[in-house]
Amino acid sequence: MPESDLIVRAMANDASFRVIATRSSLTAKGTVQSQSPDGKQSNPLLGALGDLCTGVLLIRETMAPQLRVQGIVKNKKTKHTLVADSRPDGNTRGLIAANNATGEFSLDGALLQLMRTLHDGRLHQGLIELDGGASISSALTAYMYTSEQIESMIRVETILEDGVVTGAGGYLIQLLPEVGKGPVMLMEQRHADLAHLRELVDKPDFTPKTIVEELLYGMPMTWLEESKIRYGCWCSRESVLSSLASLPRKEVEELARDEEVLEIDCDYCHEEYQIRPIELQGLLTPN
Numbered sequence: 001m002p003e004s005d006l007i008v009r010a011m012a013n014d015a016s017f018r019v020i021a022t023r024s025s026l027t028a029k030g031t032v033q034s035q036s037p038d039g040k041q042s043n044p045l046l047g048a049l050g051d052l053c054t055g056v057l058l059i060r061e062t063m064a065p066q067l068r069v070q071g072i073v074k075n076k077k078t079k080h081t082l083v084a085d086s087r088p089d090g091n092t093r094g095l096i097a098a099n100n101a102t103g104e105f106s107l108d109g110a111l112l113q114l115m116r117t118l119h120d121g122r123l124h125q126g127l128i129e130l131d132g133g134a135s136i137s138s139a140l141t142a143y144m145y146t147s148e149q150i151e152s153m154i155r156v157e158t159i160l161e162d163g164v165v166t167g168a169g170g171y172l173i174q175l176l177p178e179v180g181k182g183p184v185m186l187m188e189q190r191h192a193d194l195a196h197l198r199e200l201v202d203k204p205d206f207t208p209k210t211i212v213e214e215l216l217y218g219m220p221m222t223w224l225e226e227s228k229i230r231y232g233c234w235c236s237r238e239s240v241l242s243s244l245a246s247l248p249r250k251e252v253e254e255l256a257r258d259e260e261v262l263e264i265d266c267d268y269c270h271e272e273y274q275i276r277p278i279e280l281q282g283l284l285t286p287n
């Protein structure tokens with residue numbers, strides 16, 4: 001596996017397509033490991049988390065490279081929730097919540113929600129309901145069309161061996177407004193041909209540039225900026241304290257009265273924070 005993850009972008013010179021592609025192997029690996037250190041969770045669950053991380057990265061790079069994007073997959077039937085969270089500095093993290101989960105995770109009937117911050121600080125969000133044949137790739141494509149009015153073709157892949165990610169990557173082809181019918185048919189064919197993305201991503205020397213070159217083959221094109229991405233959590237004492245502050249006042253009062261030091265885990269990276277009761281009293285400012 002290469003030492004760092006990469007996301008690249010390119011555009012066809014005739015303004016027909018923009019392509020964003022990534023090798024996200026280490027990002028998906030770190031995220032999956034943070035939620036399943038023993039690798040014992042099921043492959044469909046861990047694979048969906050890896051795919052969601054890669055997908056959220058691609059959508060952030062397309063829609064809001066300077067802003068944060070979060071993706072949430074929630075299956076109310078099986079009681080699984082997956083979150084992928086990506087920041088403009090390239091740090092990306094994720095979590096699996098499976099309290100009282102019943103049976104195997106599946107995307108059938110799940111909801112995909114994407115949230116991104118707009119430049120004025122407001123939150124833009126969209127929701128898609130997934131059906132039986134859905135994948136994270138098809139759900140993200142549907143989200144882009146219905147919620148962002150962007151026509152795209154998306155494919156993400158996560159390779160797992162014994163619960164450990166050995167490769168991950170994906171691409172997003174954005175159809176720009178000027179694109180003609182002929183080029184769209186050609187691109188649909190190339191997108192279909194890239195069904196072998198799994199094999200590419202599985203190779204140790206895989207680079208996302210290969211994907212772009214394959215998709216834009218024979219078209220005059222320009223490389224745009226590329227950036228590094230990684231698994232990383234940005235939790236802090238402050239973020240842990242502020243999440244405690246959102247508990248009902250009575251509960252905070254009880255915790256603050258207690259003599260014992262609270263040990264609180266970050267849900268994303270499982271870093272442990274020790275909070276002294278005295279620190280909680282600071283949260284109890286008069287209403």
Ligand SMILES: [Zn+2]
Binds near residue numbers: 233234266267270
């Ligand atoms: Zn953390």
